[in-house]
Structure formats: C-alpha cells, structure tokens
Amino acid sequence: MPLVPCRACGHKVDTSAEACxxxxxxxxxxKMSRQQHDLIVLLIQLILGTALVVVGATLAWNAVGPIIKQQLIKPAPQADRE
Ligand SMILES: [Zn+2]
Known part of the structure; x- marks a missing residue:
C-alpha cells in the first residue's frame, strides 16, 4: 500500500485512506478534495460548453450569414427606395 503525505498536514497516510x-x-x-474535483469538472464542462456554443453559433452564422447579407443588400423587388 503506497503511503503519501496528507494534503492537509503532511502526515503519511495510505492513498486509499478515507480520513487522515x-x-x-x-x-x-x-491531491484535491471531492468538492474541489467536482468544481474543476464543472468549470471544464462550463468552458467546453461555452466553446461549443460559440463554435456552433459561428458555424451557424457562416451558413446563414451570407443568405441574410444577400437579403439585406438586395432589397425586395417591390421596395423601391431610389
Ligand atoms: Zn492530515
């Protein structure tokens, strides 16, 4: 059984020990407590989720953007503004 120093007090404890x-x-x-681990996992998910949304929105804009721009540049035939 490997012994490691306790992250709080440095006392040698078994890696599988549940309490020092x-x-x-x-x-x-x-290395870190369960709460810290959960927090880091949550942060990573949040960052990845935000990145996915940004990438998805960019891809969607690249797909739909030119169509919208075309519609804005070329006004509807009946809209004669000149
Ligand atoms: Zn300890």
Whole structure:
C-alpha cells in the first residue's frame, strides 16, 4: 500500500485512506478534495460548453450569414427606395 503525505498536514497516510489519522482530513491521499474535483469538472464542462456554443453559433452564422447579407443588400423587388 503506497503511503503519501496528507494534503492537509503532511502526515503519511495510505492513498486509499478515507480520513487522515493525524488531522481528520477526508481523502488525505488525494491531491484535491471531492468538492474541489467536482468544481474543476464543472468549470471544464462550463468552458467546453461555452466553446461549443460559440463554435456552433459561428458555424451557424457562416451558413446563414451570407443568405441574410444577400437579403439585406438586395432589397425586395417591390421596395423601391431610389
Ligand atoms: Zn492530515
């Protein structure tokens, strides 16, 4: 069983230990707590989600944009503004 220093107090603990015998920190063998891990996963999902939306919107604009621009440049036949 590998021993690692507790992330909170440095006490040697087993990586599979659920609580540090020295300070009582949960998952002392892990680099980060469960909450921190969840937060980082959430942030990554948020960033990836935002990136996907931006990429999707850009692709959609590239597909629809020229059509809209064409409609704006060429007014409807009956709209005679000259
Ligand atoms: Zn500890």
């Amino acid at each position: 015998p020295g300070c009582g920190a949960t998952n002392p063998g892990r």
